[in-house]
Amino acid sequence: MRVLGIETSCDETAVAVVEDGRRIRSNLLSSQAHLHERFGGVVPEEAARAHLEAINPMIELALREADTTFAGVDAVAVTVGPGLVGALLVGIAAAKAMALALGVPLIGVNHLEGHIYANFLERDPVEEPFVSFIVSGGHTMLVHVPQPYSYELLGQTLDDAAGEAFDKVARFIGLGFPGGPALDRLAQSGNAHAIRFPRAVTEHVYDFSLSGLKTAVVRYVRAARDKGHEPLAEDLAASFQEAVVEVQVDKTISAAQDKGVRTIVLGGGVVANTRLRALMGEQAKEHGLDLLIPPPELCTDNAAMIACAGYHRLARGERTGFEVGADPSLPLV
Ligand code: KG4
Ligand code: ZN
Numbered sequence: 196m197r198v199l200g201i202e203t204s205c206d207e208t209a210v211a212v213v214e215d216g217r218r219i220r221s222n223l224l225s226s227q228a229h230l231h232e233r234f235g236g237v238v239p240e241e242a243a244r245a246h247l248e249a250i251n252p253m254i255e256l257a258l259r260e261a262d263t264t265f266a267g268v269d270a271v272a273v274t275v276g277p278g279l280v281g282a283l284l285v286g287i288a289a290a291k292a293m294a295l296a297l298g299v300p301l302i303g304v305n306h307l308e309g310h311i312y313a314n315f316l317e318r319d320p321v322e323e324p325f326v327s328f329i330v331s332g333g334h335t336m337l338v339h340v341p342q343p344y345s346y347e348l349l350g351q352t353l354d355d356a357a358g359e360a361f362d363k364v365a366r367f368i369g370l371g372f373p374g375g376p377a378l379d380r381l382a383q384s385g386n387a388h389a390i391r392f393p394r395a396v397t398e399h400v401y402d403f404s405l406s407g408l409k410t411a412v413v414r415y416v417r418a419a420r421d422k423g424h425e426p427l428a429e430d431l432a433a434s435f436q437e438a439v440v441e442v443q444v445d446k447t448i449s450a451a452q453d454k455g456v457r458t459i460v461l462g463g464g465v466v467a468n469t470r471l472r473a474l475m476g477e478q479a480k481e482h483g484l485d486l487l488i489p490p491p492e493l494c495t496d497n498a499a500m501i502a503c504a505g506y507h508r509l510a511r512g513e514r515t516g517f518e519v520g521a522d523p524s525l526p527l528v
Contacts, residue, residue, distance in 0.1 A: 272505020350401025
């Protein structure tokens, strides 16, 4: 079964063709980062307009690259939320039009479920139960998945999502937008123990909070500047990153142990982070846990993960009606 996936929840117009929920035939991305860079963040109206311009050519390109045609599409999967409403609507309208014209099923996908299903691509099926840590520009959450489609929220961020914090700190030290990947690169030549930034303690053990850390970084830089010197950006980046990642890894490992699961599944843009991948890998090994991480290009937003998640829901007989709309705050749990 060949599923065409569409993802337009934020600032990437993504279209993919995935066979049997596993084999990626094409997985294309048109990034709008250049559009939003000068504002230091995604501008919703600009994003929607750019999706509108890109979506049809992207669908045609994805089909061509998959060496197929409209007639070769068996179903259409599309992100219906969470995300920017105007941006989501562009993808949903395109998906509906295609499904209707071709007479094939339509399936709406939760973007966060998509990030989990990125792990099901190009490898053997992932088996529940597992604990999943989803960490992106909009979300930081730990969920227990005892069986397919059963999500128990263990904890989430009380303020900034991790990607958002990476982007803000990166911007503060002059790294552009989105800053996460640039900060990651810079940190690789820094000393993670140069500055001891605070690790937040939350009332609920699996919640996260990053606003204090963000403030600590700003304070540290200002104090240094007041004394007439500029802190070393590499050390600042590495020390900030370490403070974020250390807490994430500790909580994820504890959650897996608490729930008595043997598998940890990561998803979301921040999982592209080199240090998070490395430290989670070390700790999982030490605690005898299996760790599944998508390759970096499947961690950040893409449409293959949407096609994959859609395929699995279609395979159990689910269909989405054509009355479906965008839900900007669609919950996973
Ligand atoms: O999942 P995603 O592509 O979009 C959302 O659903 O939000 O995540 C994007 C976020 C951005 O904040 C970006 O800076 C961050 O993921 N990110 C990273 C890295 N690559 C992307 N953060 C830290 N290190 C990275 N290597
Ligand atoms: Zn995402």
